[in-house]
Amino acid sequence: MTKIALVTGGNKGIGFETVKQLAQQNIKVLLGARNETDGKKAEEVLRGLSLDVTYIKLDISNSEDIANVASYIESEYGVLDILVNNAAVFLDDAWFGNNVEIVTLQTLRDTFDINYFGTVELTQALLPAIKKSECGRIVNISSVSGSFGVHLDEAHWLYALKPYAYSASKTALNQFTVFLAHALRETKIKVNAANPGWVQTSIGSDQAPLTAEEGAKTGIALALLDENGPSGTFSQSGEVLPW
Numbered sequence: 001m002t003k004i005a006l007v008t009g010g011n012k013g014i015g016f017e018t019v020k021q022l023a024q025q026n027i028k029v030l031l032g033a034r035n036e037t038d039g040k041k042a043e044e045v046l047r048g049l050s051l052d053v054t055y056i057k058l059d060i061s062n063s064e065d066i067a068n069v070a071s072y073i074e075s076e077y078g079v080l081d082i083l084v085n086n087a088a089v090f091l092d093d094a095w096f097g098n099n100v101e102i103v104t105l106q107t108l109r110d111t112f113d114i115n116y117f118g119t120v121e122l123t124q125a126l127l128p129a130i131k132k133s134e135c136g137r138i139v140n141i142s143s144v145s146g147s148f149g150v151h152l153d154e155a156h157w158l159y160a161l162k163p164y165a166y167s168a169s170k171t172a173l174n175q176f177t178v179f180l181a182h183a184l185r186e187t188k189i190k191v192n193a194a195n196p197g198w199v200q201t202s203i204g205s206d207q208a209p210l211t212a213e214e215g216a217k218t219g220i221a222l223a224l225l226d227e228n229g230p231s232g233t234f235s236q237s238g239e240v241l242p243w
């Protein structure tokens with residue numbers, strides 16, 4: 001039977017590539033995007049490649065959109081096999097330095113509304129459909145910037161880069177990954193966090209070494225894990241990362 005997947009923030013960057021690579025595996029992919037014009041444009045490009053992709057309006061910070069998507073999936077398919085929580089924002093002023101003393105609460109709230117609360121709300125709303133899958137996979141696209149281990153390691157290349165709002169939101173997302181994997185440990189569902197690497201996108205910048213196509217690979221591998229695969233992990237390209 002054809003698997004059904006949903007990717008958030010599928011209109012560009014790593015999300016767009018994730019939609020594409022999942023659809024290339026003959027999976028039916030719902031391309032979530034908050035902007036209708038961008039979402040439909042992305043859908044058109046991928047359908048032009050004969051891929052089974054359908055745009056769905058989804059701003060993950062909008063509870064009404066989340067409820068609509070959950071009921072659409074329930075009525076149209078009755079099941080969701082793969083959820084890739086990819087959508088996120090970077091609202092700190094800069095990647096470099098440590099802004100923890102001056103970052104505004106508004107920036108923190110706006111970042112958490114999307115990167116954390118939106119992702120949690122959407123995942124909770126879709127869990128009933130994911131529980132009906134024979135092989136439910138939840139992939140949280142996190143960041144090494146959310147890792148305590150990395151931020152405590154003076155030798156790590158990211159040590160000097162401490163944008164607080166973005167990093168803390170990804171730390172919270174990592175904890176969600178651990179707790180959800182634990183809650184679902186007796187089911188077939190696997191929940192894992194992926195670090196895409198440093199990727200050429202609006203969040204990652206033109207200077208990044210990886211293309212979006214390459215950056216999508218870790219999430220794709222976790223979305224396609226077989227029944228023996230792990231749950232509750234944080235990794236990049238198969239290499240386990242410190243929480």
Ligand SMILES: NC(=O)c1ccc[n+]([C@@H]2O[C@H](COP(=O)([O-])OP(=O)(O)OC[C@H]3O[C@@H](n4cnc5c(N)ncnc54)[C@H](OP(=O)(O)O)[C@@H]3O)[C@@H](O)[C@H]2O)c1
Binds near residue numbers: 011
């Ligand atoms: N690029 C990197 O180096 C890097 C490294 C580590 C982790 N990541 C993670 O990779 C993921 C993808 O980011 P990217 O690098 O591909 O950046 P990107 O090109 O800026 O893509 C971000 C996507 O998220 C969407 N989005 C933002 N807020 C949303 C909301 N409220 N509802 C729905 N969609 C929303 C954006 O939509 P709009 O087009 O409407 O803004 C866009 O489609 C993110 O989780 C990011 O944290 C990236």
